[in-house]
Amino acid sequence: MTGLSRLTGSEFRLMFRDPGVFFVLGIPILLVLIFGLIPAMSSPSPDFGGGRFIDYYVPVLVTMIIAMLSLNVLAGVLGTYRERGVLRRLGVTPVRPAALLMAQALVNLAVLLAMTVALLLIANLAFDVPMPRQLPGFLLALVLSIGAMFGLGLVIAALAPNGKAANGIGTVLFFPLGFLAGLWTPGPLMPSAIRHIADFSPLGAGVQAMQRAWDGSFPEPLHLIVLVAYTAGLGFLAAKVFRWD
Amino acid sequence: MASPTPGVRSDGFDTQWRINSVAVSRTTNFRGVSPVAVIEVSNLRKKYGEHIAVDDVSFTVERGEIFGILGPNGAGKTTTVECVEGLRPADGGTISVLGMRPQDVRERVGVQLQTSQLPEKMRVREAMDLFASFYPRPADGAKLLDDLGLTAKRDARYKDLSGGQQQRLAIALALVGDPEIAFLDELTTGLDPQARRDTWQLIEGVRDRGVTVVLVTHFMEEAERLCDRLALVDSGRIVAIDTPAGLVSRVDGGGQRLRFRPSVSFPDSLLTALPEVTGIARTASQVVVSGNGNLLQAVSAALTAHNVVALDLRVEQTNLEDAFMALTGRELEGE
Numbered sequence: 001m002t003g004l005s006r007l008t009g010s011e012f013r014l015m016f017r018d019p020g021v022f023f024v025l026g027i028p029i030l031l032v033l034i035f036g037l038i039p040a041m042s043s044p045s046p047d048f049g050g051g052r053f054i055d056y057y058v059p060v061l062v063t064m065i066i067a068m069l070s071l072n073v074l075a076g077v078l079g080t081y082r083e084r085g086v087l088r089r090l091g092v093t094p095v096r097p098a099a100l101l102m103a104q105a106l107v108n109l110a111v112l113l114a115m116t117v118a119l120l121l122i123a124n125l126a127f128d129v130p131m132p133r134q135l136p137g138f139l140l141a142l143v144l145s146i147g148a149m150f151g152l153g154l155v156i157a158a159l160a161p162n163g164k165a166a167n168g169i170g171t172v173l174f175f176p177l178g179f180l181a182g183l184w185t186p187g188p189l190m191p192s193a194i195r196h197i198a199d200f201s202p203l204g205a206g207v208q209a210m211q212r213a214w215d216g217s218f219p220e221p222l223h224l225i226v227l228v229a230y231t232a233g234l235g236f237l238a239a240k241v242f243r244w245d
Numbered sequence: 246m247a248s249p250t251p252g253v254r255s256d257g258f259d260t261q262w263r264i265n266s267v268a269v270s271r272t273t274n275f276r277g278v279s280p281v282a283v284i285e286v287s288n289l290r291k292k293y294g295e296h297i298a299v300d301d302v303s304f305t306v307e308r309g310e311i312f313g314i315l316g317p318n319g320a321g322k323t324t325t326v327e328c329v330e331g332l333r334p335a336d337g338g339t340i341s342v343l344g345m346r347p348q349d350v351r352e353r354v355g356v357q358l359q360t361s362q363l364p365e366k367m368r369v370r371e372a373m374d375l376f377a378s379f380y381p382r383p384a385d386g387a388k389l390l391d392d393l394g395l396t397a398k399r400d401a402r403y404k405d406l407s408g409g410q411q412q413r414l415a416i417a418l419a420l421v422g423d424p425e426i427a428f429l430d431e432l433t434t435g436l437d438p439q440a441r442r443d444t445w446q447l448i449e450g451v452r453d454r455g456v457t458v459v460l461v462t463h464f465m466e467e468a469e470r471l472c473d474r475l476a477l478v479d480s481g482r483i484v485a486i487d488t489p490a491g492l493v494s495r496v497d498g499g500g501q502r503l504r505f506r507p508s509v510s511f512p513d514s515l516l517t518a519l520p521e522v523t524g525i526a527r528t529a530s531q532v533v534v535s536g537n538g539n540l541l542q543a544v545s546a547a548l549t550a551h552n553v554v555a556l557d558l559r560v561e562q563t564n565l566e567d568a569f570m571a572l573t574g575r576e577l578e579g580e
Contacts, residue, residue: 085361092356
């Protein structure tokens with residue numbers, strides 16, 4: 001795609017000029033450090049069937065990284081670009097505005113993957129959290145979770161009248177989605193009634209698919225189907241409703 | 246701003262022009278030979294819901310000219326050019342740009358949009374480099390920034406630029422692809438008078454390089470100064486296409502108006518008898534005499550002969566504003 005590499009480089013530079021990104025980057029890393037250093041969280045507990053809080057919290061933090069980048073960064077930046085006419089301006093160059101969407105997605109994907117690797121390494125090296133044992137299953141769950149959430153980010157960017165509104169909608173959605181992912185009640189702590197709802201939410205399905213892969217088995221079909229449905233549905237909706245101006 | 250010294254302007258783009266030798270032969274061979282239409286629009290129509298924004302608009306733009314689209318706000322000027330730029334689909338009619346569909350010639354066309362901004366934290370230099378990378382044979386970006394007086398702002402972030410600087414950057418970005426056709430929509434909006442004159446000079450320089458310019462404006466002075474030919478647009482329709490002088494000459498033969506307050510009353514016949522006078526109108530206190538030739542001398546002499554003193558005498562040249570008024574019955578710059 002014409003101009004994609006230059007646009008991607010440009011989007012990278014712009015992203016790291018926004019101090020907000022360091023907040024997004026820092027929070028999950030900070031949380032794993034905090035929970036790792038609290039003895040009660042990093043020692044075996046009957047609440048977790050002899051496992052540790054932190055073992056169940058790392059998958060939640062991975063989904064949190066995905067949520068922050070897709071809801072706060074991707075949706076906000078694209079909403080702002082549409083509002084400011086950046087997409088329109090690109091529309092009269094040989095580059096298609098879709099290249100900018102692609103560049104934004106690539107930048108967010110790269111940051112997301114780097115953060116995930118950093119998170120897993122810190123958790124593993126500092127706090128002995130094992131790496132996912134079923135790696136293909138984990139990667140599949142990760143990719144589908146990213147697909148579902150980027151789709152949601154695009155839909156928000158399409159519907160929000162401006163960048164500020166997109167950020168607002170993203171932040172409001174972050175809390176219920178985070179709740180269903182187990183941000184406050186990770187793993188076995190989540191009441192079973194809520195877990196049944198969570199099974200059908202993008203991050204809830206994502207976190208449980210990842211958790212299964214962590215424990216060494218392939219993710220349950222239900223969770224993968226839910227993630228595929230969100231990815232396809234939201235992607236289709238975004239393509240339908242996205243406005244360039 | 247661009248240096249106002251005449252030598253710099255005409256030389257201005259030459260250096261870069263020689264580098265693009267392909268582009269030179271491409272455009273200059275055509276110039277001055279016979280008019281070649283680079284844009285052909287026929288029966289263009291565009292509706293927004295029930296509102297008809299553009300209604301059966303047809304015009305051609307010839308290679309190397311500055312073609313103006315002049316009309317009041319809301320006349321459909323921007324919608325028209327946005328269709329020609331390929332930014333909006335037309336509801337009817339045909340558009341051909343350089344013999345192709347608008348969306349197929351983006352590499353050869355530069356556009357400055359009326360309302361379009363860059364990301365806040367993008368630097369001037371980065372924007373120029375990025376946009377230059379989209380085109381196969383970009384112009385010299387440093388030279389363009391220099392011509393537009395932005396060299397000192399190369400490293401400034403977009404949001405730290407003044408409105409006028411942002412506007413000049415938009416013009417630079419429209420030209421950075423070394424286009425054959427440049428669309429400029431309200432290019433001097435937000436510029437102070439000096440910057441406006443410098444920008445006009447720059448656009449004339451661009452035209453002198455052989456670039457065809459399509460200029461959208463609601464600003465009469467700009468159209469009169471820059472345009473080789475003009476389309477007057479009102480309520481989605483073209484009311485006339487002509488040279489600025491040709492349009493003006495449609496009103497009272499393009500003459501002058503005298504406006505004064507007579508010291509004593511006098512009959513109209515005193516002036517209508519003069520061959521130079523084509524019309525006379527009276528307001529509560531003023532007399533407005535239109536005509537041509539040596540109007541001022543003839544009227545003064547006739548009044549003096551009858552001991553009428555013309556108080557607060559003003560001479561007005563018929564301009565595009567009058568032409569627009571005469572053709573549409575409405576004012577051009579309403580607000």
